[in-house]
Amino acid sequence: MLRRFRLEEPESVSEVSELLGRFGDSAKIYAGGTELLLAMKEGLVQYERLINVKKLKCKDVTLESGQVTIGALCTHHELETSQAIKENLPAFAKLEHNVANVRVRQVGTIGGNLCFAEPHADPGTLLIALDAKMIAEKSASTREISAEKFFIDAFETALEPDEVLTQIVIPAPTASARNAYLKFGYLERPSVGVAVAFNLNGQISSMRIAVGCAGPAPRRVQEAEALFEGKSKDDAERNLAEAGLLAGRAAEAISDLHGSQEYKEHIVGVLLKRAFLSALS
Amino acid sequence: MEFQKEVEIRAPREKVWRFIWDVDRFIACVPGCKEAKTIEEGKRYAATMVEKVGPFKVEFPTNIEVLEREEMTRIKAQASGADNKIGSRMKLDLDVNLRDEGDKTVLGFVAGVDILGKLAALGHGIIKRKADQVLDEFAQAVKKQLEGDS
Numbered sequence: 015m016l017r018r019f020r021l022e023e024p025e026s027v028s029e030v031s032e033l034l035g036r037f038g039d040s041a042k043i044y045a046g047g048t049e050l051l052l053a054m055k056e057g058l059v060q061y062e063r064l065i066n067v068k069k070l071k072c073k074d075v076t077l078e079s080g081q082v083t084i085g086a087l088c089t090h091h092e093l094e095t096s097q098a099i100k101e102n103l104p105a106f107a108k109l110e111h112n113v114a115n116v117r118v119r120q121v122g123t124i125g126g127n128l129c130f131a132e133p134h135a136d137p138g139t140l141l142i143a144l145d146a147k148m149i150a151e152k153s154a155s156t157r158e159i160s161a162e163k164f165f166i167d168a169f170e171t172a173l174e175p176d177e178v179l180t181q182i183v184i185p186a187p188t189a190s191a192r193n194a195y196l197k198f199g200y201l202e203r204p205s206v207g208v209a210v211a212f213n214l215n216g217q218i219s220s221m222r223i224a225v226g227c228a229g230p231a232p233r234r235v236q237e238a239e240a241l242f243e244g245k246s247k248d249d250a251e252r253n254l255a256e257a258g259l260l261a262g263r264a265a266e267a268i269s270d271l272h273g274s275q276e277y278k279e280h281i282v283g284v285l286l287k288r289a290f291l292s293a294l295s
Numbered sequence: 296m297e298f299q300k301e302v303e304i305r306a307p308r309e310k311v312w313r314f315i316w317d318v319d320r321f322i323a324c325v326p327g328c329k330e331a332k333t334i335e336e337g338k339r340y341a342a343t344m345v346e347k348v349g350p351f352k353v354e355f356p357t358n359i360e361v362l363e364r365e366e367m368t369r370i371k372a373q374a375s376g377a378d379n380k381i382g383s384r385m386k387l388d389l390d391v392n393l394r395d396e397g398d399k400t401v402l403g404f405v406a407g408v409d410i411l412g413k414l415a416a417l418g419h420g421i422i423k424r425k426a427d428q429v430l431d432e433f434a435q436a437v438k439k440q441l442e443g444d445s
Contacts, residue, residue: 042350057382058413059350131349133421168421169349230424270420 016055022065027178031152033065035176043067043178045087048114048122049130072125072180075099084182086125090114093124102186103144105193105209105293109136112197125179131231133168134203134272139226140195141182142234143209149181150174158183168230190215194293196285197227205272207232208261208285210293218242218250223257223286228278229266237264238286247294254290258283296410296423301403302434306441308393308400312367314441315391324436326429337361344376344385348425353378353414355385368393383412402437406430 022041024030033041041063044050053059072085075096082102084093093099094110113119113127113136127135128148141161148159150173159172161182166172173179187193193211197204207226213219221242226232238261241253262279269275304311315321322331322342331342340359345352355376363371374387388407393400408426415422 039352053350056413056416057380058416059352060380133418167349168417168424169351230421268420268424270418 015057016051017057017060019054019061020063022063023069024065024067025069027070027151027180028153030065030067030070030178031176033063034178035153037063038175041065043126043129045126046089046122047126048118049126049132067178070180077102077186080186082184082186084124084184086128086179086181087123088125090119090122090124090127091116094119103184103193105195106137106140106144106184109140109195112136114202124182128164128182129171129173129179131165131167131169131171132203133230134199134205134227135232136195136197136204136207136226138165138232139207139224140193140209141184142224142226142232143195143211143222144184144187144193145211145222146182146184148179149183150177151180152177162224162234165231165233170231187211188213192293194289196289196292198281198285199227199272201272203227203272206265206267206278206281206285208282208289210286210289212242212293214247214294216246218245218247223261225261225265225282227272228282229268233264233266235261235264237261242290250290254287255283258286261286296408296419296426298406298408298426298430299403300406300430300434301401302438303396304400304402304438304441305398306400307398308367308395311393311400311402311441314437315370320440321437324433324440326432326436337364346425346429348417348421351414351417353381353383353385357385378412378414381413383410383414385410402434404430 042061044064044066072087074085075098076083077098090110090113094107100107146161148164150157164172190213192214195209197207199205204227206228209224212221221239223238224234238257241257242250262282265282267275267278322328327345329343338361342357344355344357355378357374357376359374361372370391372389377384386409390405392403
C-alpha cells in the first residue's frame, strides 16, 4: 500500500533543485513513477514528499548543430515514435520500442529510467556507446556528465542531491556511423545488453562498446574496443571471438536470478558478435 | 551468502585480540554501525547497522551474541536484526580467527549472511556485492587502526 505523502508541483528546474536541497532524503523526484511508485508501494522506500516534475518543459526532441537533444521527460513511447529519433538514431528508437511493456512506455520517462539506475535497464548502455552527455541542472549552474561517468553503481548516479537531469544530448551519427543494441533475457528484465557504435570508412574508427544489465551498472568495455580500431570489416570480424571474451571479462557481471557470472560473460560475447554484424548490415 | 576474508596486520596477535574486544574501537571499523553498547561483557552486545544501496536504506537494530571464545585464537558469534519499517531481517554467523605469520597477525573471518524479507527484492547479486564492500572496508579499517598506532 502507498503511504501518505505530500505532492510538490514546481514549475521550474530551480524550484525543483531548491526543494531537493531543502528536504534532502525525505523528498524524491516523481516523473513517470513506473519504478518509484512500485518501490514505494512495496514499502522499500518511503518519502514524505514527492516532487512532481511533469510541469517542467523538458519534453522535446530536437536536432540542431549535429546533435540530437532529448528532453528528460520524454516518455519511452514518445521516443520510440519520434520521427527525429527514428531517422537519426534508429537503434535507439528500436531500443525504446522494446522497453518493458506498452503501459510502462506510455508513462515511464527516459530521465526517470536513467536516474533510477536500475541495473537491468536498457537505455544507459546504448547511450554510453553513442557517447551521449547528460545535462544536469540546479539553481545556479548547469553541467554536462558523459553517459560513461553518469552511472556509478546499482541505483546510484553521478547526480548531486540537488541536481536535476534535464536533457540527454547525443551526437547525431554521420553517414559513416554504425550502431546497434541487442539484449537477451528470459525474465521480465534483460540478463545482458550490449551496444556497439563505430564509424566505417573502409576501416573502423571511434569504436565504442558498452555492456549493461550484467553487472551493477552499464559500463564501457574499452578493453575490447582496441581489437576493432583501425581494422577492416573482415579483420574485425576475425577478432570477434577474442573481443567477446575480453568484453565478457570486463563487464563486471554478477551472478543473480538472471544468470550466473559465467553465463552472462558468455552471452556478452554472443551479443557483441551479433550486434557488430547487425550494425554492419 | 558466504564470505571469506583475510587481512594481514603488522601487529602482534595479542594486540589484535585486545582490539577485537575494545567495543568502541572495533565498532568504529564496521561501516554503517552505530550506537553500539555492551549488554554483558564478553557475551552480548547491541548495535544498529545502517546500510544504503542507492535510495534503499535499511536500519537493523542488531543483537550480537558471542557463542564461543578460544583465547587469542577464535571467536564465534551470531548477530540478528530486523528493520520493521521495510519488513526485512538480517542474520549473520561470524567466525573470526587469528594466527601468527612471521611478525604479522592474520585476521580471518568467515561470515554467513542471510537477508530475508522485502529487501531481498533488490536481488542477490546487488546485496552480495554490498556485503562484500562492507567486509572489505571493515578489513581495511581494522588494518589501519592497528598498524596506525603501532
